[in-house]
Amino acid sequence: MKLAILFGGASYEHEISIVSAITIKEKLHNFTLEFIFCDQDHRFYKIDDKDMIAKTFASGAHKKMPQLSLDNGAFVQKKMFGSERLEMPVLNLIHGADGEDGTMASLLDFFDIAYIGPRPTASVFSYDKMHTKWFADAIGVKTVAYESMHSSQRGEIKTALPFIIKPARLGSSIGVSVIKEASEIEYALDVAFEFDDNIIIEPFIEGVKEYNLAGYSANGEVNYSIVEEPQKNEFLDFDKKYLDFSRSSSVSEAEISAALVTKLQSTFKTIYTHMFEGALIRCDFFVVDGEVLLNEINPIPGSMANYLFSDFEKVINTLLANLPQQRRPQVNYQYIHSINQAKGK
Amino acid sequence: MKLAILFGGASYEHEISIVSAITIKEKLHNFTLEFIFCDQDHRFYKIDDKDMIAKTFASGAHKKMPQLSLDNGAFVQKKMFGSERLEMPVLNLIHGADGEDGTMASLLDFFDIAYIGPRPTASVFSYDKMHTKWFADAIGVKTVAYESMHSSQRGEIKTALPFIIKPARLGSSIGVSVIKEASEIEYALDVAFEFDDNIIIEPFIEGVKEYNLAGYSANGEVNYSIVEEPQKNEFLDFDKKYLDFSRSSSVSEAEISAALVTKLQSTFKTIYTHMFEGALIRCDFFVVDGEVLLNEINPIPGSMANYLFSDFEKVINTLLANLPQQRRPQVNYQYIHSINQAKGK
Numbered sequence: 001m002k003l004a005i006l007f008g009g010a011s012y013e014h015e016i017s018i019v020s021a022i023t024i025k026e027k028l029h030n031f032t033l034e035f036i037f038c039d040q041d042h043r044f045y046k047i048d049d050k051d052m053i054a055k056t057f058a059s060g061a062h063k064k065m066p067q068l069s070l071d072n073g074a075f076v077q078k079k080m081f082g083s084e085r086l087e088m089p090v091l092n093l094i095h096g097a098d099g100e101d102g103t104m105a106s107l108l109d110f111f112d113i114a115y116i117g118p119r120p121t122a123s124v125f126s127y128d129k130m131h132t133k134w135f136a137d138a139i140g141v142k143t144v145a146y147e148s149m150h151s152s153q154r155g156e157i158k159t160a161l162p163f164i165i166k167p168a169r170l171g172s173s174i175g176v177s178v179i180k181e182a183s184e185i186e187y188a189l190d191v192a193f194e195f196d197d198n199i200i201i202e203p204f205i206e207g208v209k210e211y212n213l214a215g216y217s218a219n220g221e222v223n224y225s226i227v228e229e230p231q232k233n234e235f236l237d238f239d240k241k242y243l244d245f246s247r248s249s250s251v252s253e254a255e256i257s258a259a260l261v262t263k264l265q266s267t268f269k270t271i272y273t274h275m276f277e278g279a280l281i282r283c284d285f286f287v288v289d290g291e292v293l294l295n296e297i298n299p300i301p302g303s304m305a306n307y308l309f310s311d312f313e314k315v316i317n318t319l320l321a322n323l324p325q326q327r328r329p330q331v332n333y334q335y336i337h338s339i340n341q342a343k344g345k
Numbered sequence: 346m347k348l349a350i351l352f353g354g355a356s357y358e359h360e361i362s363i364v365s366a367i368t369i370k371e372k373l374h375n376f377t378l379e380f381i382f383c384d385q386d387h388r389f390y391k392i393d394d395k396d397m398i399a400k401t402f403a404s405g406a407h408k409k410m411p412q413l414s415l416d417n418g419a420f421v422q423k424k425m426f427g428s429e430r431l432e433m434p435v436l437n438l439i440h441g442a443d444g445e446d447g448t449m450a451s452l453l454d455f456f457d458i459a460y461i462g463p464r465p466t467a468s469v470f471s472y473d474k475m476h477t478k479w480f481a482d483a484i485g486v487k488t489v490a491y492e493s494m495h496s497s498q499r500g501e502i503k504t505a506l507p508f509i510i511k512p513a514r515l516g517s518s519i520g521v522s523v524i525k526e527a528s529e530i531e532y533a534l535d536v537a538f539e540f541d542d543n544i545i546i547e548p549f550i551e552g553v554k555e556y557n558l559a560g561y562s563a564n565g566e567v568n569y570s571i572v573e574e575p576q577k578n579e580f581l582d583f584d585k586k587y588l589d590f591s592r593s594s595s596v597s598e599a600e601i602s603a604a605l606v607t608k609l610q611s612t613f614k615t616i617y618t619h620m621f622e623g624a625l626i627r628c629d630f631f632v633v634d635g636e637v638l639l640n641e642i643n644p645i646p647g648s649m650a651n652y653l654f655s656d657f658e659k660v661i662n663t664l665l666a667n668l669p670q671q672r673r674p675q676v677n678y679q680y681i682h683s684i685n686q687a688k689g690k
Contacts, residue, residue, distance in 0.1 A: 014676040040676040042417055042455055058678035070415075072387060097674070098455070102465050106451030110387055110443070120447050121476070124469040131466070138479040150619055152565075198619070220497075274495055274543070329442070331359040331385040333403035 001317060002088035003031045004075065006104065006115075008038040008057070012174050012195070013096030016302065018057050020093050023246045023303040025052055027312050034086055036075055037062055038094060038104075044068040046077055046086075070111045089320055092117030092300060096170065100300050101127045109326060116319050118279040118299035125275065126297040128169045129200050139270055142293050144202045144286065151197040154189065162204040165189065167196035178204055205288060210295070211254055213264050214282040214305040215272060216315065218322040222269045223315075225308035227261055229254035230284075247307045260287065267292050277324045280304055280315065346662060347433035348376045349420065351449065351460075353383040353402070357519050357540070358441030361647065363402050365438050368591045368648040370397055372657050379431055381420055382407055383439060383449075389413040391422055391431075415456045434665055437462030437645060441515065445645050446472045454671060461664050463624040463644035470620065471642040473514045474545050481639050484615055488639045489547045489631065496542040499534065507549040510534065512541035523549055550633060555640070556599055558609050559627040559650040560617060561660065563667040567614045568660075570653035572606055574599035575629075592652045605632065612637050622669045625649055625660065 007021035008014055021035065035047040039062065046066045047056065056062050068075040074085040092104050092115050102123030108115045118126060125135040136143045147159055148168070157163070165188045167175040175195040177188035192199040214225040228251050268283050271294065282301035286293040298305075306312040352366035353359055370378065380392040384407065391411045392401065401407050413420040419430040437449050437460050447468030453460045463471060470480040481488045492503055493513070502508070510533045512520040520540040522533035537544040559570040573596050613628050616639065627646035631638040643650075651657040 010673045010676070012674045014674075015678060015680045018681065040673070042457070054681040058681040102447065102469075103451045103455050106448045106465065107455060110448050110452060112387070120451065120465065121469050121473070124447075124466050128466070134479050134483040138482070152619075274497075328355045328385070329357045329359075331355070333360060335360045336363065336399040336403040 001031050001320065002034070003028070003316070003320070004034040004036050004086055004088050004090045005093055006036045006038065006090050006099075007093045008040075009094035009096065009098035009104070010038075010040045010042060011094065011096035011098050012170060013099075014040060015054075017093060017095045017099065018054055019246045020095065020303045022052055022054065024091075024093065024306060025049075027303075027306045028316065030313055031316070034088065036068060036086070036090070037065075038098065039063075042098075044070070044075060046075075070107060070113075073112050075113070089114040089116065089323070091115070091304075091316070093304070095300055095302070101169070112326075114320075114323050116278065116280065116316070116323070118276055118281070119324065122276045122279065122299060126281070126299045128198070129166060129296070130168045130198060132294070132297055133200075135275075136271075136294050141267055141270055142291060144205070144293055144295065146200045146202045148198060148200045149189075151193045151199075154193070157185065157201050159201050159203055162206075164202050164204050165192050166200050166202070167192045168198035168200055169196050180204075205286065209287040211256070211260075211264060211285045211287060212282055212305075212308070213268050213285065214280060214301060214308045215265075215268055216280040216319050217272060217277055218318045222265075222272055223318070224265050224268065225282075225305060226251075226253040227256065227264055228308055229256075247303055250307050250310065260292075263292050267294065271297065278319075278322075280319060282308070346376050346665065347379070348373070348661070348665070349379040349381050349431055349433050349435045350438055351381045351383065351435050351444075352438045353385075354439035354441065354443035354449070355383075355385045355387060356439065356441035356443050357515060358444075359385060360399075362438060362440045362444065363399055364591045365440065365648045367397055367399065369436075369438065369651060370394075372648070372651045373661065375658055376661070379433065381413060381431070381435070382410075383443065384408075387443075389415070389420060391420075415452060415458075418457050420458070434459040434461065434668070436460070436649075436661070438649070440645055440647070446514070457671075459665075459668050461623065461625065461661070461668070463621055463626070464669065467621045467624065467644060471626070471644045473543070474511060474641070475513045475543060477639070477642055478545075480620075481616075486612055486615055486639050487636060489550070491545050491547045493543060493545050494534075496538045496544075499538070502530065502546050504546050504548055507551075509547050509549050510537050511545050511547070512537045513543035513545055514541050525549075550631065554632040556601070556609060556630050556632060557627055557650075557653070558613050558630065559625060559646060559653045560610075560613055561625040561664050562617060562622055563663045567610075567617055568663070569610050569613065570627075570650060571596075571598040572601065572609055573653055574601075592648055595652050595655070605637075608637050612639065616642065623664075623667075625664060627653070 005021050007017045037045045037047050045062050046068050066077050068077050074087050077084045094104055098104055102120035105120045125131050130148050133143055162180045165177045175192045179188055212228045212230055215222050279299050282298040282305045284296040286295050309315050350366050352362045382390045382392050390407050391413050411422050413422050419432050422429045443449055447465035450465045470476050475493050478488055507525045510522045520537045524533055557573045557575055560567050624644050627643040627650045629641040631640050654660050
């Protein structure tokens, strides 16, 4: 099976995406892989297997590799005579901006290239934490209470201490602060607004239970990973999350009741259905007093959460066989024809 | 001032977009215009001024015109020797799919081409009528009550007769039915599901007052058009709407109280702010018992609602001077460097 891994992007998570791509390479031995790197200037490069090491990108060596451009149906490499088309589906592995905000999904849709990853609409509802709240409210999934603030309306925070301040649109804990004393607020707001004009504020719940569950749909059914209880110290900082993206060994299942597993799965299904088809997503849940709250949707989780599945290659194959189809209307110019006829043209 | 009008698209509103482009050409005499046509196969063509007539497209004559491709910073025309770059901002005038769903916005963002039009996020919240409801709920703007239905869960409708059935994601009244008798329901559902897997059902409010208001923001302030009371017979059918897209003569202001104008403007502002910056949008409101309800957001209104503004060229110039700036993070590879250092590489 042929598959192109698309990674990089002009994003704060650019480096994490490189780590993710290197990690996933080791998990897809039975695939014929191509690697497509999107640099921070939005140029695409074809990276050789042997060059799939972090140094290639950090040193700028990728700039000497063949450039690719987008064409209808495929990424294309121009050659001395003619061109070579990379005719294969794409795994969108660009975390953060470009990948998870819907940009790359729109490009791939427009150029009619099949891909694993969230569609543009699903991206908008998962990329921005405020829009995730709106989405959850609309579909009846509970989340932690929150307030939002725009940089142009910086003011008093109503949430009681302790609380968390987060930029609305970044992952991997970038710009996030846990606030325990009022004296820490102003600096934390400065930091968060450095990354985004919209921030959200949530109460910090001491000792909350956290569970991660990944899944994807095939033939109208949702398939779930095991439930993981992530290790954490207060909240994951960027360095720790960074290492998280290179995970490849499988983890052990959380020791929770079958009833809670069912509850998590059913919440996952509500979130996924008619929105995330075509993607493998990981939902991070909180459980407070037996109630399941959605914390975050990762529509392109680090290294595709491979470590939560026993047969990751089968997962990718199944997803590839179940990608959503686009409807493109046929234009027949009947209105222009009828108007011209009426005008006698 | 240079400006490229981007029109067409693989959309049910493809022909309407052509009409819009032809209409707007007459309204921007003091601009140096280029015309970029996106055909239903997603190829871009540069159309000469003199060929900006409906027949060019209906006859397929556009296929003989110069093809354009997207490059960083501009649309580019390949020439025998080298290439010519269309270095100018774009007015996104593609109605419906491709234009209003965020696809073109993502492409233009990715290739770093400045444009007038809704950004990808704003597109998602205005393109799908269900997401518009979610958005309105979140920002405290009232809408008509509704229920939604997915094609896979076709079932009983709870809304009382008479009601309207609409595909969630199409404009220009395509696939819309007003249902007065139960016997009409099944056929109307068939029609609506022909166009979209998601539909919405709203009560049909007899004799509701309808008002349209357009606007855009500049220097942090929202500028409004006059308020129009659109003519209607029950609801606009496609043929009528079609003609609507070719409007160029100014209309007369609705005869309503100053208080109602203020109410409409303040609702418009709530909808627009921090979401639609960069776009000129038209909001269609209902007024029921003195209460303002949002009916629809048109983020790329027919012929840019030019007929609602007294000085349309000034509007476009002001918008061009106030387009939102993108933030692109600088990647410095500090994490990869630090990890490699730790490994002694």
